Amino acid sequence: MKPVQSTHYIEISTPADFNYEECLVHLGRSSQENLYRIKKDKVIKLLNINGERVLFQLTAVPGALRIEFPLSTPTPDEREQVVAYIEDWFDLNTDLRGFYEMAETDSVLNPVVQQYYGLRIIGVPDLFEALVWAVMGQQINLTFAYTLKKRFVESYGDSVVYEEETYWTFPHPETIAALTLEELRALQLTGRKSEYILGIASMMATGDLNKERLLEEPDMESKLLEIRGVGAWSANYVMMKCLHDASAFPLADVGLHNALKFQLNMERKPTLAEITELSTNWSGWEAYATFYLWRSLL
Structure with missing residues (x-):
């Protein structure tokens, strides 16, 4: 269904089973998040669209999400790209029946x-952001991962000020590709992670890696595993969160293990073999099973 548009707002139809309040719980899981803000039932986010900074705010109305633009009147192309971003961000086009x-x-x-x-x-939705976030989060707790992301974004992202608060975009690959190892290490990233992020930025800046081509690959996981710094967990995380592969399964994820331990009332975390056995029924929906189990930890 086409979005409903007026001079002041756009409305995107949502599936009958869509629960905006539950989505807000996930979005609000870290006080250190700096790529959007939640104000009661409103999400405010800045996007960089073709070099222009477009701030939008999102609220739920019956059967739809309403998008408003508090700082400027976007062009028709910018409005279209914001709609596409939100449909991607909230996975609105997947039939969950x-x-x-x-x-x-x-x-x-x-x-x-x-x-x-x-x-x-x-x-x-942004492949560069998804890959960098996956690399940043390797072998550290979520709190420190958010600290690293906050420093990274506020050092190299674009920003606007709205109602005395600063809104940020994730840095461009071209910006990061031009940095030195020392500049990234100054953010408290390890040398190895700094190398990985510079490599990913370079691949994306030159066009060797892009989301559209990756989505056409018959085996996305194999292509992702060719990227230095991307292992099985990172590849499946990116497939799940950026590439909409409902069968992606970050089997070694600590959060998944903790959630299963809690749900099964176990005194220890389940083994990988036990998780594989438990998940037999989830075939084709492993990503959603994982995401719902993560939600149980919040």
């Missing part, structure tokens, strides 16, 4: 799906 039908008969998923019904995978 198959997932919900599967979860009804799954003893692990049934309770969490009933509790958080309508939650969508909140994605990271």
Whole structure:
């Protein structure tokens, strides 16, 4: 369905099962998040579209998400790109009926799906952001990962001020590709992670790596694993959060292990073999199973 547009706002239809409040819970999980702000039931975010900074605010109305532009009147192309971004960000074009039908008969998923019904995978539409965030988060806790991201964004991203608060965009690959190892290490990134991020930035700046081509690959995971610094967990995280692969499964994810331990009332975390056995029923929906289990930890 086409978005409803007026001079002052755009409305995007949402699926009947869409739960905006549950999506807000996920979006609000870290006080250090600096790529958007949540004001009660409103999400405010800055995008860089073809070199222009476009600030939008998002609210839920019956059957739709309403987009407003508090700082400027965007061009038709900018409005179209904001709509596409939001549909991607909230995974609005995925039909979840198959997932919900599967979860009804799954003893692990049934309770969490009933509790958080309508939650969508909140994605990271920008491939560079998704890859950098995956690399940053390797082998550290989430709190420190957010600290690193905050420094990275506020050192090299673009910004605008609205109502006395600063809104940021994620840095461009070209900006990061021009940095030195020492400049990234100054943010408290390890030397190895700095190398990986510079390599990813360079690949994206030169066009050797882009989202559109990756989406056409018959085996996205293999292509991602060719990138230095991207292992199985990072590849599946990016496939899940950026490339909309519902079968992506970050099997070694600590959050997934903790959630399963809690749901199964175990005294220890399940082994990888046990998780593989538990997830047999999830085939084709592993990403959503993982995301709902993550939600149970918030």
